[in-house]
Amino acid sequence: MTDRERIRLLNPGPVTLTESVRRAMLGPDLCHREPAFADLMADVRARLASVYETDGMEAVLITGSGTSAVEAMVGTLVPADRPVLVCANGVYGERIDKMLRLQGKQPIL
Structure with missing residues (x-):
């Protein structure tokens, strides 16, 4: 095994x-x-529907970066009518805060 492989x-x-x-x-x-x-x-x-036991719901595959995945997640799972705590110790947390604000959500940074 070369150093590159390790x-x-x-x-x-x-x-x-x-x-x-x-x-x-x-x-x-x-x-x-x-x-x-x-x-x-x-x-x-x-297979995803089977693993996660979606009970008649559909699994949807979305292509994109990790940021796209996070944006889809916070857009879907974070309610607009309740505040959400965002722990930010750098650019990724700050990006989540910005996403939530652009979606009209209530982040607490």
């Missing part, structure tokens, strides 16, 4: 990949307009 990335991104993920990425490209892609997405959504 490196563990602990920053927000990019991440350290496992060998199984690296091998999976060596396969052929899959166009998002192909039926095989739609089949794969349907399978992933069904």
